[in-house]
Structures are given as structure tokens and as C-alpha cells.
Amino acid sequence: MSKILIRGAKVLGGEPQDVLIDGETIAEVGTALSDEGAQVVEAAGKVLLPGLVDLHTHLREPGREDSETVLTGTRAAASGGFTAVFAMANTFPVADTAGVVEQVYRLGQEHGYCDVQPIGAVTVGLEGRKLAELGAMHESAAGVTVFSDDGKCVDDAVIMRRALEYVKAFGGVVAQHAQEPRLTEGAQMNEGVVSAELGLGGWPAVAEESIIARDVLLAEHVGSRVHICHLSTAGSVEIVRWAKSRGIDVTAEVTPHHLLLTDEMVRTYNPVYKVNPPLRTERDVMALREALADGTIDIVATDHAPHPHEDKDCEWAAAAMGMVGLETALSVVQATMVDTGLLTWAGVAERMSVKPAQIGQAGGHGRPVSAGEPANLTLVDTEYRGSVDPAGFASRSRNTPYEGRELPGRVTHTWLRGKATLVDGKLT
Structure with missing residues (x-):
């Protein structure tokens, strides 16, 4: 029927x-x-909402099908209300060529639970040394418009500038995983009171904030678009707010878990709370909620990061970073933003459907619930x-x-x- x-x-x-x-x-x-x-x-x-759109999903295929596949990931997406997801490039092999992004794109078309738009790597092998085939990925059947080395930061300012210049030619966007690597060597959790008490290596807020500050200035200089992945600190909020006040073309996302959970959870030493960027303080959580409400943070993205049991059910130091999120994202947003009075359901639609579709140029998604x-x-x-x-x-x-x-x-x-x-x- x-x-x-x-x-x-x-x-x-x-x-x-x-x-x-x-x-x-x-x-x-x-x-x-x-x-x-x-x-x-x-x-x-x-x-009733327009179908949700996730700008930040890890589907793991090809290469880590023990964690997730395009089929299982898109089934999870449909369960969570998503009709389109953007698949990150940190697969094996890395999605840094037209061939790999087309493979992911076609797998999404075959399974049909939601649309899958591949994200292309910024650099070859996510190694940060040489630009990947950005133009070829854009011109491929997958039509890639978003590029990210997520999981790793494009920490070389020259490479980042070149990437911003390159994608400007076709209206693309570079999505940055903001993590200064030398400031986070050996880091296990947020740097602060809890990390000091637990004796775990601290992950300072400035490692995120310094990269965001650099990249918004680069985007302004080049006249290009930059998107900040999984923003997690109050300081990062202020930098993005300042950049937008100058008219810099920057957008930012926050994950559901950074809207709800804090570094206090790490006291359990349960690796399920180990994530990149790490869970921050209550002050950071409140700043993120307020920024999402006032539009400084544009969207909610899940950073759905599946791992097999053995990669998480181990001692904290050896555990992989990441959490699954597609099937709980909307519930967490309701708990933190709607039930607290910070957002209406129309506001949720804007931040979980309309704007992510616009940023990623997901045609047919994020559209009004209206005839035609x-x-x-x-x-x-x-x-x-x-x-x-x-x-x-x-x-x-x-x-x-x-x-x-x-x-x-x-x-x-x-x-x-x-x-x-x-x-x-x-x-x-």
C-alpha cells in the first residue's frame, strides 16, 4: 500500500x-x-519530525566488520529515527580515494535502511602529511562534500590551509577533530581534579581550544568553510561564538554524551566512559547545553563509535575510545534539552535534521513536513x-x-x- x-x-x-x-x-x-x-x-x-540526519557516524566497513557494518549501522540509525548518516573515513582501508567512498556509498544504497553519505579523508591514510584525492572523491558517484581525518587531528597548519583552499572550489567543508597531539600524549581523561585524584593522564581543554582557534582564523583567511567535530569545552564554545561574531564561516557539533555525562563517571574506571574527546566537567556540560540552545553550536551529531566487546571490556588504559549513540541520541537530547526547557521540538528538528542536512548538503533530507x-x-x-x-x-x-x-x-x-x-x- x-x-x-x-x-x-x-x-x-x-x-x-x-x-x-x-x-x-x-x-x-x-x-x-x-x-x-x-x-x-x-x-x-x-x-512528528523530519527524519534525523547524523553528520558524524562510524560504520567501520570496510575493515572492522566485527564492530559494525553498513547494514547493522544503518539499521541502528533507522531505530534511532535517522534517515541519513555521514560515514567517517577512518576505515581499513581509509576512505581517501574515490574507490573506497564509492564502495561505502553503494553499500548504503543496497541496504536501504537510511541514506549513507561517505565522508572523505583530508589526508592520505589519515597521516596528516599529504592531501588525499579530495577532488576525485567529490567528483565520484558518492559526491563527497565533507572531509575529515576524524580520530586524528589535521595538526599541520599548512596542510589544513591547503585543504580549506581546495574544498572552497566546490563548496565543500573540512570537519576538524580538534586535538593538538603533543598536548594529549598519554592522555586518558579530562585534565582536572578527577584526573589528579585518579592518577590518570590528563587531557587539557586547551588541546581542543587551540586547534579551533587556529582553524577559524585559517578559514577566515582563506574564505572557506570549517566544521568543528564533537566540541566539548566551555572555552571552545567561546571561541566559536567569537568566530561567528566576526562572520567566519564556521559550524560546530556537540554529541549527546557531552550534553549529559561528566568526568565524574570515570571514577568507576569503567571503560564504557572512555571517549575522544573525553567527558568534561559539569561546567562544560552546562555551557554546551546553553550554546546548543542559542545556536552557537549548530547541531547534535552522535559520533557513533562501535567497538567489539573485547576492545571495551578490559582495563581502562588498554580500552578503545568511543561509544555507540545512534539508538539513544534523541532520548538524550530530549532529557537534556527538551525536558529542561532549553529547546522546543522544532528546535530539535533544526539541530538534528535541518542544519546537519544543510552542512552536509544531504539533498532531500532536513526538509519541512509539508506537501510536496x-x-x-x-x-x-x-x-x-x-x-x-x-x-x-x-x-x-x-x-x-x-x-x-x-x-x-x-x-x-x-x-x-x-x-x-x-x-x-x-x-x-
């Missing part, structure tokens, strides 16, 4: 409306719409409360910091161009 009537949903959290999907498109939005010939989804009390637009949609039961059980995750990995924690909200339905990928909380 090609017609679907979503009845009585609160579109962007507003007044109840009916939304009629016909094929791949939203045919009509209004009240008391006819359900003739349509499958009806009763959505009273639920919030592609039917990329997410339906959320915002009244739901439940404990996180990773055993039920669609992701191949289970390294979540929220196991057993009660979080609000539950995605019940996801539609990708009118095709249901999630129905009543179950993947189709």
Missing part, C-alpha cells in the same frame, strides 16, 4: 495534524484528512520512559554508557522516502 496516513501527530511538537504520504512524497498535511485507500498510523500524542516534500519522517513517543537495554540494539556493538539508565522518549516509526524502516519500534 503506497498511501500512509499519519493521524493526529504533533508536527514539530505543535498542534495535532494528519500527514498523508503517497509513494515517496508527502501529499497533504491538514486536519481530518481522508484515510481512503491508506494504511493508518494512529499518532495521537506523538511528535520527500517523506523522510520520524515519529516519537515523547511520553515513554524506559531503561536502556543494549541487548535490544540493532548495532553490532553494545558499548553504551547508558545501560540501565532511564531515558525519555522512544522512536516508534521511521520513514525513508515513504518506505517504513521502523514500525512500532521494530525494524521492517
Whole structure:
């Protein structure tokens, strides 16, 4: 049945409306719409959003299929309400050529749970010494517009300048993992009171902030676009705010876990809390929430980083950095931003769908919920409360910091161009 009537949903959290999907498109939005010939989804009390877009996902394929694959990662994305994800380049082999990005792109097309847009590496092998084939990746079937060495910082200022100059020619963007490597040698967690008490190597805020400061100035000098990945400190917020006040073309993202968790969690020595950049202080968390609310931080991105059990279930120093996030992202944002009154659901749509789609140039995504637009949609039961059980995750990995924690909200339905990928909380 090609017609679907979503009845009585609160579109962007507003007044109840009916939304009629016909094929791949939203045919009509209004009240008391006819359900003739349509499958009806009763959505009273639920919030309807444009499909979520994640600008920062690690799908691990090719090379680390023991952690995640494009199939399992996109199934996790659909479970979390995402209709498009941007796949980071730190695969094996690295996505630094047209051939590799096209492989990832085609795998996404084959599996169909959400659109997959590869991110190309900035430098060959993520080694920071030589620019990768940026133009060839852009001109490939994948049409890459976002480039990042995420997991590693492009710490050479000359290489970063050249990358910004290169992508300017076709309107691309360089997404920087801001981490001055010499300031973080041996670092295990945020540098501060807790790291001193625990005897763990400290990761100073200035290691992030110094790179952001340099790169916004480079972007201004070149007249190009720079995007800051997983911003995590109050100082970084102030630098981005200053840069925007000067008209510099900079955007920034924050992860759900940096909106909720603090370095106090590391006292457990549980490696599930080991992440890059590290969990920061309560003061940083509050600054990040305020910056997301006022628009200094543009978007929420998951930094979904799956790892196999053996890479996380070990002593802290040996554990891999990263957390899965696709299936819990919207719930964390509801808990930290909506339920606290900092954002409306319309604001959530702006930061988790509209703006990430704009930054990444994800055509057909982040569009208004209105007639004539592609039917990329997410339906959320915002009244739901439940404990996180990773055993039920669609992701191949289970390294979540929220196991057993009660979080609000539950995605019940996801539609990708009118095709249901999630129905009543179950993947189709």
C-alpha cells in the first residue's frame, strides 16, 4: 500500500495534524484528512519530525566488520529515527580515494535502511602529511562534500590551509577533530581534579581550544568553510561564538554524551566512559547545553563509535575510545534539552535534521513536513520512559554508557522516502 496516513501527530511538537504520504512524497498535511485507500498510523500524542540526519557516524566497513557494518549501522540509525548518516573515513582501508567512498556509498544504497553519505579523508591514510584525492572523491558517484581525518587531528597548519583552499572550489567543508597531539600524549581523561585524584593522564581543554582557534582564523583567511567535530569545552564554545561574531564561516557539533555525562563517571574506571574527546566537567556540560540552545553550536551529531566487546571490556588504559549513540541520541537530547526547557521540538528538528542536512548538503533530507516534500519522517513517543537495554540494539556493538539508565522518549516509526524502516519500534 503506497498511501500512509499519519493521524493526529504533533508536527514539530505543535498542534495535532494528519500527514498523508503517497509513494515517496508527502501529499497533504491538514486536519481530518481522508484515510481512503491508506494504511493508518494512529499518532495521537506523538511528535512528528523530519527524519534525523547524523553528520558524524562510524560504520567501520570496510575493515572492522566485527564492530559494525553498513547494514547493522544503518539499521541502528533507522531505530534511532535517522534517515541519513555521514560515514567517517577512518576505515581499513581509509576512505581517501574515490574507490573506497564509492564502495561505502553503494553499500548504503543496497541496504536501504537510511541514506549513507561517505565522508572523505583530508589526508592520505589519515597521516596528516599529504592531501588525499579530495577532488576525485567529490567528483565520484558518492559526491563527497565533507572531509575529515576524524580520530586524528589535521595538526599541520599548512596542510589544513591547503585543504580549506581546495574544498572552497566546490563548496565543500573540512570537519576538524580538534586535538593538538603533543598536548594529549598519554592522555586518558579530562585534565582536572578527577584526573589528579585518579592518577590518570590528563587531557587539557586547551588541546581542543587551540586547534579551533587556529582553524577559524585559517578559514577566515582563506574564505572557506570549517566544521568543528564533537566540541566539548566551555572555552571552545567561546571561541566559536567569537568566530561567528566576526562572520567566519564556521559550524560546530556537540554529541549527546557531552550534553549529559561528566568526568565524574570515570571514577568507576569503567571503560564504557572512555571517549575522544573525553567527558568534561559539569561546567562544560552546562555551557554546551546553553550554546546548543542559542545556536552557537549548530547541531547534535552522535559520533557513533562501535567497538567489539573485547576492545571495551578490559582495563581502562588498554580500552578503545568511543561509544555507540545512534539508538539513544534523541532520548538524550530530549532529557537534556527538551525536558529542561532549553529547546522546543522544532528546535530539535533544526539541530538534528535541518542544519546537519544543510552542512552536509544531504539533498532531500532536513526538509519541512509539508506537501510536496520527500517523506523522510520520524515519529516519537515523547511520553515513554524506559531503561536502556543494549541487548535490544540493532548495532553490532553494545558499548553504551547508558545501560540501565532511564531515558525519555522512544522512536516508534521511521520513514525513508515513504518506505517504513521502523514500525512500532521494530525494524521492517
